[in-house]
Amino acid sequence: DGGITQSPKYLFRKEGQNVTLSCEQNLNHDAMYWYRQDPGQGLRLIYYSQIVNDFQKGDIAEGYSVSREKKESFPLTVTSAQKNPTAFYLCASSTGGSYNEQFFGPGTRLTVL
């Protein structure tokens, strides 16, 4: 079955540690996105990538980094520079076509202790 996977579902880290969140898709989508969601709020864009080996900052990129070495993968690293990293992180992908809703992964809930 085609879809987007994110791992792990829950992640705990100590303050000051970098952590990488995985996102893999087998939908053959060109575009991939990372969002952050805080309790009771909407989605805020962290980074997005339209093609392999290229990506752009979203609205809240500070303290995060990404890579897009393969079409299927778009990992997000939450660095120690991110001041408030505890949140629900969602990865999404879409095609480049005119009718292209985003498909979302199940999300990773990161808690920094």
Next chain:
Amino acid sequence: GQNIDQPTEMTATEGAIVQINCTYQTSGFNGLFWYQQHAGEAPTFLSYNVLDGLEEKGRFSSFLSRSKGYSYLLLKELQMKDSASYLCAVRLLLLNYGQNFVFGPGTRLSVLP
């Protein structure tokens, strides 16, 4: 800047009809999407409008007026399982880099028996 507004919370009764409004002020508008998100889960696609008018999909309908920067999601014959957050998202066509999505804050709908 880009701005999308939705009511924060709404309450309706099982079997009733509810309309969730979304207003937007964006540049490069290229379509409006509605997603449903249950607590702790990923958003799932409900509907899409790119031209003015009404799109109907079963119990869900969505309307768009581009001149007014306005959309609504209409849910009929409400069921308890419709209790969720409903996210309005605008797809933006970026001149220099493909396309992107901006999400509203979401409307939390509670369906009461």
